[in-house]
Amino acid sequence: MTARRRRSPGDAGPNPPSPDLTRGAPLRSPSATKRPFRPFRPFRPFLRGGRIGALLAALLLPLTALVVLAPAAQAAGATATYTKVQDWGTGFEGKWTVKNTGTTGISSWTVSWTFPAGTSVASAWDADVTGSGTTWTARNKSWNGTLSPGASVSFGFNGAGPGSPSGCTVNGAACDGSGGGQPGDNPPTAPGTPAASNVTDTSVTLNWTAATDDHGVRNYDVLRDGAVVATVTGTSHTSTGLSAGSTYSYTVRARDTADQLGPPSGARSVTTTGGGGGEPPPGGAGKTSLGYFTEWGVYGRNYHVKNLVTSGSAAKITHINYAFGNVKNGQCVLDDAYAATDKAYTADQSVDGVADTWDQPLRGNFNQLLKLKRAYPHIKILYSFGGWTYSGGFGQAAANPAAFAQSCHDVVFNPKWAGLFDGIDIDWEYPNACGLSCDSSGFSSFKSLMQALRSKFAGKLVTAAITADGTSGGKIDAADYGGAAASVDWYNVMTYDYFGAWANTGPTAPHSPLTSYPGIPIAGFHSDAAIQKLKGKGVPAAKLLLGIGFYGRGWTGVTQSAPGGSATGPAPGTYEQGIEDYKVLRSTCPATGTAAGTAYAKCGSNWWSYDTPATIAGKMSYARSQGLGGAFFWEFSGDTPGGELASAIRAGLG
Structure with a gap:
């Protein structure tokens, strides 16, 4: 990894080293650790929901059952139930169980729900979970999407926040099995990602390509930051009542004539005009x-x-x-x-x-x-x-x-x-x-x-x-x-790094002087000079x-306690010569004086300045x-x- 150097505001002479020259040097190369050891998740039975469990279950099924498991048309009759497994105050573990309550096999499943603002999914297992605003969507893995009639599968997640899910759908129908079409009636496809136009301080016009459905699309829900703000029959909508200079995320989802909801479109981020930054x-x-x-x-x-x-x-x-x-x-x-x-x-x-x-x-x-x-x-x-x-x-x-x-x-x-x-x-x-x-x-x-x-x-x-x-x-x-x-x-x-041991022989000087002082090595190398100059330019x-x-700069070979002494080079530091953290200096070389609003200390032949x-x-x-x-x-x-x-x-x- 390339070492990062920080900065020197004045930098009148040779480019000085800086606080982060070796702070960026890792003990190991990140590229060597891009595939870290991934342990088993705690508190999960070895075979629960995993590929090995699915494989063993398939091997134990009778041959006639394998025919039922073959991919079939998506059917109504799936349900999804939610359980909060545990709650530790700052977070919780949730679990969804998807069950095929129909008469034909299901080859894939998608569960969608809404969390109130402030509640979110941090990580998940046995499903691919994504979020858009307050809406969360879970899709089966490649190895657990097929469900025969009466079969069920669970996936879990770690969440943050106090809320509970609402508005749940599974494959576009209500999770309790109360909605949806007839067997073989698929939910609509996702509409195209909406395009934004006519953006003003308070409104934006959205247009999207239509979804498709085997029995026809009835209408579309328009969601802003995960919440439904309109239901329209066409493929456009003007969203109003927005705040100037604010960013919103819009998605669209279709509903068919059997009231089945399809998956959401891609998200479109829109920033309204106006606002001062x-x-x-x-x-x-x-x-x-x-x-x-x-x-x-x-x-x-x-x-x-x-x-x-x-x-x-x-x-x-x-x-x-x-x-x-x-x-x-x-x-x-x-x-x-x-x-x-x-x-x-x-x-x-x-x-x-x-x-x-x-x-x-x-x-x-x-x-x-x-x-x-x-x-x-x-x-x-x-x-x-x-x-x-x-x-x-x-x-x-x-x-x-x-x-x-x-x-x-x-x-x-x-x-x-x-x-x-x-x-x-x-x-x-x-x-x-x-x-x-x-x-x-x-x-x-x-x-x-x-x-x-x-x-x-x-x-x-x-x-x-x-x-x-x-x-x-x-x-x-x-x-x-x-x-x-x-x-x-x-x-x-x-307003720091004005002076340091890049000037090997000194003179010693506080590296972040607030004001000028008698003997300052370079006039104008102090905080007040910079502030007044910037104000003078209209800032x-x-x-x-x-x-x-949050660090000090220091020299070694110094005999004079006050600033202005000569030196022989940079003082030793933990990560780089001539620089040390405050947390170290406060105990190893406590401040003995101040100059121009900055502390300094001489410890043996080392001289340091820091705040x-x-x-x-x-x-x-x-x-x-x-x-x-x-x-x-x-x-x-x-x-x-x-x-x-x-x-x-x-x-x-x-």
């Missing part, structure tokens, strides 16, 4: 408290989504940036699919205490973050693309902003992890300037890119992490951050978040006095197991 973030005084969660942290750092819960941080934050998606060939792409979507979690590792199963469609960080959002519905999650290592593709992206925005939308709102992300964050280091590589796309390229993203992500959050170089003619002056501000909900101003203060690093709860309190006071929108931090795993720094940010913002 993202909503005001929840939290104290309306301030944003955002943390970065690193995709690769699940390896060597052993930091997982559940740590956000056990540390108490989930209750203190308003937003999470998931870092990082890659930018290749001018397009957004998923980076580490194993960590994001495939890594299996045991019950004790999982946010809700429910283990992943080998056959569930989504695992990994994305599934755990979905569970986190159910437990903490106030949290919004953005997918962050770029970073120090992955910014090289932005120049090509700027050549075709609309295509780039479309590619990002396709990744962020992939149906496989529908409902996870609330927007996008762009971490371009740096437009029209140099980071790990140099960009020459021009002064207006960043503005054009953000305008395209705002247009494509209407009604969603669009943010960007940007340089904090407050020098005259520096990186803030290199791109049109002021002009792009109209397209973003906020900027994450990277509203409420769209600026102050950055906090503490006390200095964070001072920086949050500054953020309030400047009318800033809040604060963000890099990144969760540097904090203590009790979330000490995240708590300090939340308390400081009020």
Whole structure:
């Protein structure tokens, strides 16, 4: 795996190493673990519902029974009954039993039901279960769809939420056997995926291709976010009463003359026009408290989504940036699919205490973050693309902003992890300037890119992490951050990494000074200079978040306690020389002084600077006095197991 470097806002000299250079280095290659051992599901008899059980049952059947089991026309007379097997408070196990109550064999079955909002299926076995809004549909596996008259089969699932199913249908008829046609009367087919047109702030027109049925289609149900909003006889519908700048999911299902319901169409996502972008973030005084969660942290750092819960941080934050998606060939792409979507979690590792199963469609960080959002519905999650290592593709992206925005939308709102992300964050280091590589796309390229993203992500959050170089003619002056501000909900101003041991011989200096101080190595390399410069370019203060690093930077060979001393090189660190987590430094090298609002300490010949709860309190006071929108931090795993720094940010913002 490619190691990820984070950033240096000023980067006046050689490109410095950064907080995540080796944080991304796993103990093992993800590609070597893409097929992890998949244990048997607990509490399930060995032969229950599995292929082996089905095979043995078939071998034991008399020859005459095998004739009955041969595929036959779908017949009315199937039922489906639901049982809640167990409930553990934060989740439950449910079971459906499908029975053929007719006189002819059934070659396949589909069960559909509705859960109230807040209740969902997390994983399932012995059926393929999919969800659209509040509607859930289960289809037989290849080996358990055939049912002879009187035979039954069960499938189960783990659910989250308090609700019970309603509106159940099996093969399009009522699950209690009260509806449906005559034997041999098939339910209608699925209509075509609806097309959307005439989208306004409050309405959208839908059109779809007709379903087919052996006895004729009577009408269609139109479902919005899983709930029926209209029943029409034609193949079009205008949905009204919508909210501006909001996204809805529409499906259609047909009903035949025998009142049998067919399967739903594919889903069409529609975002209404209007709306100013993202909503005001929840939290104290309306301030944003955002943390970065690193995709690769699940390896060597052993930091997982559940740590956000056990540390108490989930209750203190308003937003999470998931870092990082890659930018290749001018397009957004998923980076580490194993960590994001495939890594299996045991019950004790999982946010809700429910283990992943080998056959569930989504695992990994994305599934755990979905569970986190159910437990903490106030949290919004953005997918962050770029970073120090992955910014090289932005120049090509700027050549075709609309295509780039479309590619990002396709990744962020992939149906496989529908409902996870609330927007996008762009971490371009740096437009029209140099980071790990140099960009020459021009002064207006960043503005054009953000305008395209705002247009494509209407009604969603669009943010960007940007340089904090407050020098005259520096990186803030290199791109049109002021002009792009109209397209973003906020900027994450990277007010850290100003100074570090990439300058091997020093002078020692706090890496995230809030203000200038006598002897500062470079004038304009401090947080206040960046904030004032951005304000001067017309960026509203409420769209600026102050950055906090949950780590320190240090030198070795230092004899002077105060800042400004000489050094011989970077201090040793757990993952990379010259950098160490706060959770380590707070005990191994406690702070002895402060400079420009940042703590520092000298321990033996090592000298470190980092933020503490006390200095964070001072920086949050500054953020309030400047009318800033809040604060963000890099990144969760540097904090203590009790979330000490995240708590300090939340308390400081009020």
